Amino acid sequence: MVQIPRTPASVPSPAPRAVPTSADVARLAGVSRATVSYVLNNASAVRISEPTRRRVREAAEELGYVPHAAARSLRAGHSRMVVMPAPTFPVGPLYHRFLGELQGALGRLDYTVVQYGTVGLPGDEAARVWAELRPVAVLVPGPGLGPQGVQVLKRSGARAVVTLGTEPVEGAHALLMDHEAVGDCAGRHLYDRGRRRIGVVVPREPGLGLFSAPRVRGVRRAVHDSDATVTELPLGYDERDAERLAARWDTLGLDAVFAYNDEYAMLLCRALQDAGVAVPGGTAVVGADDLMLGRLLRPRLSTVHIELPSARDLAELVDRAVRDPGAAPERHKVLGATLVHRESS
Amino acid sequence: MVQIPRTPASVPSPAPRAVPTSADVARLAGVSRATVSYVLNNASAVRISEPTRRRVREAAEELGYVPHAAARSLRAGHSRMVVMPAPTFPVGPLYHRFLGELQGALGRLDYTVVQYGTVGLPGDEAARVWAELRPVAVLVPGPGLGPQGVQVLKRSGARAVVTLGTEPVEGAHALLMDHEAVGDCAGRHLYDRGRRRIGVVVPREPGLGLFSAPRVRGVRRAVHDSDATVTELPLGYDERDAERLAARWDTLGLDAVFAYNDEYAMLLCRALQDAGVAVPGGTAVVGADDLMLGRLLRPRLSTVHIELPSARDLAELVDRAVRDPGAAPERHKVLGATLVHRESS
């Protein structure tokens, strides 16, 4: 592609044109840098004549001037950037949608959401890197941030640190996703339907232990002090592993299984049926997440519907925390779990 | 939470402690700011005595000093930030994984990937906002960036602009996802299996037209100059709409359907079966994306396996472009499409 320089034709200028600054705009418009700033930021405190405004605007347009965010926030001493590290665990469609809505909600409150792709640094190292951006708030999904990290972030000016996970972190606001409730919900349902020997699928995939462990605990809690038993069933997300598990199903002597989520449930369901295990006749199956696809299975999949926190509420929590950084960390239980009974249980 | 000031006990300091700067570190260590910079950046050009180095490091540690990225890149005149706007279309698991790998690959090349959550500005407005961050490269998935936007980005110092979509954009490197090939692959397969009246599902969901339109074109191309017909079938991603479509299936007189992707395929498959249409006996069904879950359907779903570009290759393309910004825009066709024949066709 040929470079077409806008600089006077006499100059050869093979070097790429430098990025225009507000000084360039000022020069072209014949005013001072201050005036440029006033005009472009619609400063109401000072009155600039209309012709001047036009000249400045035209000069900015002609040069293709774009303000330099770093310089601006350096000068201002603060920014409205919210850093959200990319989750380190495989994220389902539910959660994915939630993150999208959250971005939207924060955007509407005039924050700039930046999802930071942390390569794989250990928690408190990562916090340092995020802190270098001097975000006004940090929203951390999952674990990987300790009290140390929170300190680092706050010390470097973050007015709000919010974690979204299963455990609270000292010094940070916490949205606690109560995965035990999910397991409890499933366990209670299966028990009520007369099942007593309950299997619980534990995904082999790394990173999911965070969610699966509390879900297992929830099931155990649900049938605590009863005659029911709970058996953990490691399962990788692939057909062959499901087949292997189904092949030894009889030896396990289970009459129900909570399959971690709908995807694992569908996988296992199919394998069980292929192995000649009747669902729900021989074994009841319950998933979680209430995915559309679970409804398409035969039998239709019973599932734990999970209600994630409202993106708007979370955005407002962040905003509140930013406005009043001194306030005590809030702690909210989120994740409503309700059972949707269909045909597989 | 009680604020515990580290400042001398005599000072009341109810105001939050200011964020430490390199000047604070210098003062505490009893050296100049220059020395601090040298030590903390391991500058090899100058030799600093070991005791001094230690004093500086300890001072930085004690104050919890974290360098200010904005100030640094302002001074340096460039950064290694790669801005990747969040896709505006609903993104499937395939694409999601790809984006994750891409982040990793770029991170390994020492770029800092920042996924920018654009609220919903029209294309070239958005480009301005991205440009304010002065990224060294911009990676735009999907449409929403015109030649204007590319100009804005380049003028503000972006050394590489890469689009990942269906159409090339003037001035930008392009990774062209050939969705026509997906449709072509499906259409050819159905034709070869003797099907002549082919339906193509077109999702009603907004934002998906970008992919569905070329896929339809691909099917048409595959059966061009033959006796086969192609019928577009609008379908929303919900059970009732699928039911409605299935109810009038007989009147459509189709013997095959390419269902846009596996999820729509599963939805439609179930609705067809419920309506008494045999699959593949009466109607053959083909999906796309080769999801695990498609394999679990009965009959197992035939599908178009889609090969996304290698994240490493793309990262290297970006790196190459950054190193040589003057080079002509590269244009690569990506997206290998191969049919996986199972039982539904």
Added chain:
DNA sequence: TTGAAAGCGTTACCAT
């Protein structure tokens, strides 16, 4: 081996 000073692009204060 270390320090002083300039400058990156902005904006807010204080003159004019």
Added chain:
DNA sequence: ATGGTAACGCTTTCAA
């Protein structure tokens, strides 16, 4: 109504 100037935090050249 407009312009000069200083300062934000950092790196780097030059001088000691």
